[in-house]
């Protein structure tokens with residue numbers, strides 16, 4: 001007999017735990033933009049804990065801005081899904097009931113949801129490229145397709161900045177309480193950045209008065225989020241069936257570790273996320289820097305290196321002694337540049353990260369992490385490289401990561417297999433490299449002159465350039481495996 005679809009917790013028939021409260025007894029108080037696997041393994045879970053222990057009308061209306069896939073998975077299940085946590089010690093599963101429904105690829109319905117007076121918090125995981133913010137200019141990127149379209153039609157927006165601005169405007173006109181906007185993406189000072197983007201969008205759309213009002217009345221706290229969450233596979237769905245006795249199209253697998261550090265500034269209220277372990281602080285920046293440069297920086301380095309070495313998953317990369325050695329070096333180099341953080345031992349943090357990367361039960365693809373390098377490397381690799389430059393510290397680990405990314409950008413493995421870069425600047429990067437001779441210096445020069453990418457001060461540093469060219473020429477002349485071995489011998 002076919003297993004029933006997970007539409008109701010009374011159907012549960014397996015070891016998975018139920019939510020511990022009746023989801024339908026709670027109203028929605030949050031709209032979340034970008035309801036992908038990460039959100040379902042992170043903010044939704046802490047909200048579920050808050051609902052179970054403190055109650056409140058804090059369920060989540062999920063929005064998928066472009067794809068309809070997640071709505072098709074979650075809506076027939078009344079928002080229920082199985083969260084599977086796994087590591088070498090075993091597997092635990094629970095049903096999360098925090099998501100009320102998903103609105104997919106429907107800007108008008110999204111704007112209506114954002115304007116509902118019961119919504120008091122808007123959270124976001126739309127990825128680095130999803131915001132449409134020019135990070136150097138700290139304002140809307142008028143060349144971003146969604147920003148361009150929304151500026152032409154500010155009353156019928158479909159992108160992040162346009163939707164938030166229009167919703168804030170309509171709520172103000174209707175006299176509804178302002179919502180708090182909480183970015184949960186891996187961007188430095190994500191709240192302040194989004195604030196600049198929204199304020200700038202209102203101004204660019206011709207409403208300077210609204211722009212000033214937003215500056216004074218809307219809170220944009222920053223937050224640091226952390227949980228390694230790969231894309232779900234058939235194996236994840238098979239595990240959900242074992243755990244629940246039900247067919248679950250929306251299940252997510254993740255590691256046991258979870259961390260959320262949030263700036264505590266929610267004038268219109270918030271769920272008791274502390275119940276799920278969230279840490280509320282007055283300044284998120286040091287936590288965020290630690291996570292972006294240590295976890296995400298070494299993740300990107302190992303993703304490019306591992307992918308070029310033919311390793312599909314992070315756990316396989318960590319089983320390669322040479323790359324594992326380079327991960328250790330990278331973590332130490334990034335950690336040495338940080339200001340001390342009370343209660344945190346950076347060496348312990350580094351050791352815990354390496355352990356998490358080794359998690360044999362999580363199938364996290366190097367190609368997934370390698371995606372969107374142009375959006376990720378500035379905060380993960382180039383920012384700490386600049387600090388290393390300014391403090392006379394070792395630049396080499398950051399140059400190595402950059403050289404491996406450049407090698408990845410050539411779009412071919414040593415055996416000739418082609419891959420897409422999967423980067424919003426793919427066309428531009430590929431064009432810049434297409435007529436360039438296959439020499440390390442020519443490739444490095446071509447990438448260094450791309451605008452708004454590698455900081456000029458780094459590009460002007462002869463040590464930085466020399467390290468990059470040395471690694472790249474080893475990779476081009478002797479192959480990536482050999483370049484990696486040579487680098488590991490230098491540690």
Ligand code: CS2
Pocket residue numbers: 186225226227228229295296299300368369370376
């Ligand atoms: C990863 C992150 O895909 C990536 O770029 O580095 O998604 C990482 O897994 C999370 O930030 C962990 O919290």
